[in-house]
Amino acid sequence: MTRTVGDATYVGTRTLRVEDLRLLTGTGTYVDDVIRPGMLHACFVRSPMARARILGIDVSEASQLDGVHAVFVAQDLNPGVREQWYTLNGPDDPDTPRPPLAEGEVRFVGDPVAMVVADDRYIAEDAAELVVVDYDPLPPVVDYATALDSTESVHADRPGNLVGQLGGRPMADLEPVFENAPHVVSQTVYQQSHGPVPMETRGIVAEWAAAGGEMTIWAATQSPHEVRSFCARLLGIAEHRVRVVMRDTGGGFGQKVLPQREDMCVMLAATKLPAALKWIEDRQEHLLAAGQARHEHGEARMAFDDDGRILAATLDHVQDAGAYPTPSPVQSGVAVGMLFPGPYRIPEGTFSSRFVFSNTSGRVAYRGPWQYESMARETLLDTAARQLCLDPVELRRRNMLSRDELPTANFNGMPYDHISPRETFEQALKMLDYEAFRREQARAREQGRYLGVGTCTYVEPTAGATPFHATEGATIRIEPSGKVNVYVAGGSCGNSLETTVVQLTADALGAAIEDVSTVQGDTAVTPYGAGTGGSRSGPMTAGAIARTAGELRERILAIAAHKLEVPAEEVEFIRGRATSKRSGGAGLTLAEIADIAYYQVHALPPGVPAGLEASGRYHTPHLMIWANATHVCTCEVDVVTGEVTLLRYIVSEDCGPMINPSVVEGQIFGGTVQGIGGALYEHLAYDEDGNPVSTTFMDYLLPTATEVPVIEVGHVETPSPGPGGYKGVGEGGAIGSAPAVVNAVADALAPFGVRISRLPLTPSSIVGLLEEARARQAVTR
């Protein structure tokens, strides 16, 4: 299957987004817009301590406040849990603890201890202040990097704080290569904790109908079906008695792929209440408790021959899981090591990954969760180039895979094919005019101005075929009027999935795009699907729509041929109109065909069923579909204040043929800006006692329009073997950008001998690096 059925009229064009009228006029329906009769509101009492024993909780005063319906503590809600596991991991995967409310001990600042339910959120918050919790402080394990050696345990049954570890062949195997190599370069880069921080915080409304035993949930989620499965298991009710609805979700970035502990509390509490229960997370709660990501470090090492060719590479990687990761980080975290070789020819190597508990907010998925592979590799390559006195571009050219080497597998066995790293690399450098930039940089240095350029090239698995993600369904209903509704699982958080599905369906049927609409995000009416995540929605929905629309298109052609009295293969059906050369000017509209299918069933050709609706399900035979890109960034660093100003930002990407270039570029822009934020601004920081210090947007700094340059995008098109040749593109921007920015800053500061080992590169940290380098050089002299 290389193309969707029918002619591509809309696919590949910059079709305007069908979501925009409602989203840009403020008329979207986010979970906080859902109002139910008699609805109650929840507010959590959260731990102010990183680690403490709970000696007692006094809810009496809070319970008596006017307008308060209930105050729940762990013993009220936690025994209601029947089963709790995520479909992605399955029931038998060794999971991490996940109590709805803290039991006996609090394990991070923000840990939910009690839940107040009241007539409105104001009263709930007033009551929450009246809940008295008696804490006995315990020494917290704040720094994951030293947690493995701590005598204190985040979870008493996990001494040593190790969640799990995975790795490739033993490191010792590689020692002879490193010992005999002419050059060995190693470094450790510590990456700070980030929050995914979607514009819409978390939120859920749960409404229990006791008589029918039915639960209805409105959620801010990337995966309504996973919320349904999870809720059914949690409460021990049948899956088909749970309905989950999501209309608009204001950003997810991985954080909303799975329900978390607060969602569990709302689901459990709803069964004890007479009306719907709403919880909308506020921004402070979000920065305290919605989860952290990217917090990790690794010693990366490469051996080179005298020509700068890589002989071997290793990564010794340690990742922070926080207190309550969602889900257990082992399965997803191993991708860091597996992808560490990137798009380079590296004959051998290995990795080790350890995942460590700490008394901080739990790790969650975040756009390109394995991004550290690129950070470790690409910053090491720049350091190596400086040590080997080679231009970093030249070093990469000597080692980067080219198309004629494909298919191939990296040293961990990851099978690469249908990628174009060299093409994106050269395209991006050409867009910059790399040689001209180097000349400009030299002139600027003479004037005491410090410019730098950094690159990052990566390969990325998209649309992976885990058991949870390997299929996607579509139902298409052509209504009697000829109007088309296409039903897919959805989970769009701003990903333009409605536009994508409408474009794909219009082309696959041959319908006019204005006749096609889509229904997504309601488990009562849409086929089962895993939702948005893992850069899967483009290829997977394309597969599901192609299969379903193909069947309907055949029926459309058969009905038209019968009516026009020509053979089906002579019928053309484009933009909702069937014609045939042999029938002269005569033709049929989709409305006329639908009218026959529903109201003139006697006029249907033999063997064609009445009606025009079909369901189909695609399952991918591909373990994963590879995408790749190169990011190139230039910057100027003010060596007095440490300020970094980005000058140009270029992305060359290969996501195969584009369904909608505007959507592709929007995904790249958004991801890239998040990576810029990670390199320079965002820091979900804790002090030594485990107190979070960035709990508002005055301290958790997101890049804004004034900090980000115009992002220039170049496209290379290598079709994948999947549906339409499409590849996923949702996550890549967030993988490639931070390493490119870090490399650009390091390049700007190269004349000072600066070595970057900690992120983010804040102005004060850059001044610190300059002072360190000066001190080091003073000693050397």
Add this chain to the structure above:
Amino acid sequence: MKPAPFTYHAPAGGDEAVGLLAELGEEAKAIAGGQSLVPMLALRLAAFGHLVDLRRLDELRGIERRGDGTVWIGAGTTQATVQRSDEVRAAVPLLARATPLIGHFQIRSRGTVGGSLAHADSAAEYPAVALTLDAELEALSPRGRRTIPAERFLTGMWSTALAEDELLTGVNFPVWKGRCGFAVEEFARRSGDFAIAGATVALRVDGDGRLDRCAIGLFGLGATAIRARGTEAALIGSDPAEADAEEIVRSATEGLDSVPSDLHGSAPYRTRVGAAMVTRAWRRAVQEALHG
């Protein structure tokens, strides 16, 4: 993020407002643009039983050139109004130049001159400008009106000379005449953030090109905005074109003993940035005074 309960009052005049403040005591807080107060209430970092809204007090709004060589700006005038004012641009250039550095345009559309001064954040621009230009602040209380020099108005981090029942009604900014130069420089993590550190410089040269008036302000580098008075005194009578900028910076930033330290920068880092801002502001102000 829902504030604790409070009673809302919207007095129609200044006397009524200060009467309410006097009557309600420490349970009451005046609210103007709300750009600092509302987030603190929403986060429940602050709670007041009563909010006295100043929005109906037209007497607090306006920009007027006064006969005594000052420009009066009502405390309730928004920062956006100041930014648009030709009068301010011509007569009080330092204030005009500092205004766009305050937050974002949405903040300036609601935030007021008096609110910024009365909130007295040490990293804010207006307290530093008022201090640098020797502005005089007008206050109203049930006991009547009084005038407070900026120097005495700013008493510490988020604290001023205003009594609990006293309302800031306006500010008189002196108009500097002659060959003057004004500059404000600040460094913030992102445009619109509170400054890591900043500096204001106002100076005037006489017919011989020598300094006869000089003010150097620092912000973000102590509990309040600060004047480098020793440095200023040493510069009077000198030729600014000949001045040793490094020596000015050294003298202006030495002895800073309460520089804040947080996630965005340690005290030594802020001092370094403050020094750089003094250098940059000094050079620009001298350039303007000597060459227009």
